[in-house]
Amino acid sequence: MTEAAVIRVSAVLAVDDAGRLLLVRKRGTSVWMQPGGKPEPGEPAAETLARELHEELGAHVDPAALEPLGTFTTAAANEAGTTLIADVFRTELPGPLAAAAEIDAVTWMHPREFPQHRLAPLITEHMLALLP
Numbered sequence: 104m105t106e107a108a109v110i111r112v113s114a115v116l117a118v119d120d121a122g123r124l125l126l127v128r129k130r131g132t133s134v135w136m137q138p139g140g141k142p143e144p145g146e147p148a149a150e151t152l153a154r155e156l157h158e159e160l161g162a163h164v165d166p167a168a169l170e171p172l173g174t175f176t177t178a179a180a181n182e183a184g185t186t187l188i189a190d191v192f193r194t195e196l197p198g199p200l201a202a203a204a205e206i207d208a209v210t211w212m213h214p215r216e217f218p219q220h221r222l223a224p225l226i227t228e229h230m231l232a233l234l235p
Contacts, residue, residue, distance in 0.1 A: 108185040113152035114139035116172060116230055117196040123211035124230070125196055126222075127159065130207040134180040136223035137230065138206075139189070148190035160200040160209060169194050172233055180223035189225055193233075 114137040117125040126135040140155035142148065149166035156162040169192035179185035202209045212220065214231060 108182065109188060110141065110179050110182065110185055111188045112139050112141055112190070113148045113155065114189045114191050114225065115152055115156060115169075115196070116191055116193045116233055118193075118234060119211055121211070121213065122234070123213045124226070124234075125200070126210055126212050126226075127202070127206045128208040129181065129205050132181050132207075134221045134223050135210070135212065135226070136180050137189075137191070137225060138209075149192060152190075152192055156196070158204045159202070159206045160196070161203060162196050162200055164194055164196070175225060175229040177224040177228050180225070187225060191225075191230070191233075 116137060125138060127138045128135050138156060138159055139152055142151040149169045152169060153164045153166040156164050172191045172193055175189050175191060177187050179187040200209055214234065
C-alpha cells in the first residue's frame with residue numbers, strides 16, 4: 104500500500120476594505136490560491152507565513168501579528184492526488200505587493216469574480232466561510 108502524498112503549508116487570508124481576497128498564481132499554473140508556502144524544518148507556522156509573504160510578495164509581517172484561523176485539509180491545487188494541510192492566518196497586507204520568487208501574478212479578487220477563475224480547493228471549500 105502506498106502512502107498518500109501530503110503537503111503542509113502556511114497560508115494567509117487577507118481581505119481588503121472592498122471585500123476582495125489577496126490571491127496569487129504560481130509560475131506555470133492556472134490556479135489562483137492564497138499566498139503562503141511550506142515550512143523549513145522546525146519552523147513554526149506563523150514564522151513560515153511571514154517568511155513566505157516576504158519572499159513571494161515583498162510584504163513585511165510580524166509573525167505575532169498573524170491571527171490563527173485554524174488548520175484545514177483539502178486537495179492540493181497543483182499536485183494531483185496530494186492532500187494539502189494548511190495552517191491559515193488572517194492579517195492585513197497593505198501594498199505595494201509585487202510577485203517574486205515562484206509567484207507569477209498577484210491580484211485582489213472579489214468572491215463574485217470567483218466563478219470566472221480557477222481557484223484552489225482551500226479557497227472554495229474553507230476560506231469563503233471565514234470571510235467577514
